[in-house]
Amino acid sequence: MLKTLDKKIKLNNGLQMPQMGLGVFQIPNDQTAAVVEQGIINGYRLIDTAQIYGNEEGTGVGIQAGLAATGLRREDLFVTSKIWNDNLSFDEAVAAVEDSLAKLQLDYLDLYLIHWPGQTSFKATWQALEMMYKLGKIKAIGVSNFNDTHLSMLDTFKTVNPVVNQIELHPKLTQVPLRKTLFERELVAEAWSPLMQGKLFQEPVLLNLAKKYHKNPAQIILKWDLQQDLIVITKSIKADRLKENAELDDFELTEMEMQNISALNRDVRVGPDPEQFDF
Numbered sequence: 001m002l003k004t005l006d007k008k009i010k011l012n013n014g015l016q017m018p019q020m021g022l023g024v025f026q027i028p029n030d031q032t033a034a035v036v037e038q039g040i041i042n043g044y045r046l047i048d049t050a051q052i053y054g055n056e057e058g059t060g061v062g063i064q065a066g067l068a069a070t071g072l073r074r075e076d077l078f079v080t081s082k083i084w085n086d087n088l089s090f091d092e093a094v095a096a097v098e099d100s101l102a103k104l105q106l107d108y109l110d111l112y113l114i115h116w117p118g119q120t121s122f123k124a125t126w127q128a129l130e131m132m133y134k135l136g137k138i139k140a141i142g143v144s145n146f147n148d149t150h151l152s153m154l155d156t157f158k159t160v161n162p163v164v165n166q167i168e169l170h171p172k173l174t175q176v177p178l179r180k181t182l183f184e185r186e187l188v189a190e191a192w193s194p195l196m197q198g199k200l201f202q203e204p205v206l207l208n209l210a211k212k213y214h215k216n217p218a219q220i221i222l223k224w225d226l227q228q229d230l231i232v233i234t235k236s237i238k239a240d241r242l243k244e245n246a247e248l249d250d251f252e253l254t255e256m257e258m259q260n261i262s263a264l265n266r267d268v269r270v271g272p273d274p275e276q277f278d279f
Contacts, residue, residue: 003249005043009231011163012186015140017111018078019226020246021046023192023233029055031237036062038239040077041069043246048233049104050082050115051096056103064105079106082115082144082166085125093128097137112138113166117150117274123157130160142166144192145274148181166190168271169230171200171221171264190231195221197270205260213251216244223248224261 008016022039024032024047032055036047040063049059063077081100083093097112112129114122129141142164143154154162165182169175169191179189195218200206206217213220218234222245225232234245253261 004226004246005045007226009188009229011140011188012161013140013163015110015163017140017164017188017231018044018046019229019231020044020222021048021078021080021231021233022242023048023235024055024059025050025053025192025235027053027055027058027235027237029058032058033061033065035237035242037065037069039242040066040072042239042243044242045076046078046080046231046233048080050084050113051100052082052084052115056081056100060104060106074106078110079104080111080113081109082113083125083129085114085116085118085122087118087121088125088128090124090128093125094132097128097132101137108136109138111140111142111164113142113144113164114146116145116277117143117147117153120153122150122154126154126158130158133160140164142187145271145277147178147274150274151181151185151187161185162187164188164190164231166192166233168193168269169225170194170196171203171206171224171261172196172266172268174262174265176265188229188231190233191225192233193270194225194232194234199270200264203264205264209253209257209261215247215251218245219248220253220261223251223253224258227253227258 007019022044083096132138133141140163142162144166165187182189201217209220210217236242
């Protein structure tokens with residue numbers, strides 16, 4: 001297996017989370033099973049889905065097929081899903097967790113995140129996740145798209161610390177101030193849309209580094225993520241691209257090269273701003 005896919009990050013509750021994973025955002029449910037199965041066969045151990053993606057069922061089928069194909073055990077995988085927090089009551093949030101488990105064909109989730117904070121509507125949802133965590137239905141709980149204001153609000157009622165904040169993060173949106181806050185709170189930053197949906201591939205600094213290291217721009221960006229101790233989620237429906245994305249063992253970016261990539265930052269998003277997005 002590629003060494004990159006062996007690397008893990010220790011979370012603040014002691015759990016070890018693979019540093020690089022396979023995401024299934026925007027993959028149709030009827031295609032997801034094949035993608036997840038191929039991902040597991042190609043060495044991916046972190047699988048990331050969400051309720052709103054509409055493909056938890058396909059992900060579950062793919063997990064079972066991948067386990068059967070490789071002889072791996074359930075505990076060899078790290079499966080993440082996310083709850084769509086549309087003003088859920090405590091009971092609705094508990095039911096949502098159970099629904100995710102049923103669709104994924106799993107007895108427990110390794111990580112469950114609140115997908116978006118909304119504005120002030122996530123207290124009951126978080127309290128439900130805490131209960132499911134204490135019952136062992138979820139091994140770790142965290143958040144996604146939370147800014148410092150949302151984390152401060154969470155501080156007022158949480159009894160279990162979040163372990164991860166999954167945020168949009170790429171060379172055009174390096175999120176340095178938020179990452180400093182996460183470090184101080186002992187939360188790991190996890191990057192979604194690390195390739196900015198391909199919008200970065202013509203950047204000269206990335207093209208030059210790709211040429212130097214005989215890689216492609218996507219691989220340069222993913223290496224930049226990993227060298228910063230970020231957890232990163234990548235996506236492709238093609239098995240050969242999944243394998244290629246993780247072929248990062250044979251080069252290391254210099255400190256200056258890392259800085260040059262970070263200097264691309266323009267605080268530009270491809271997704272919504274969490275301060276304004278209220279579903």
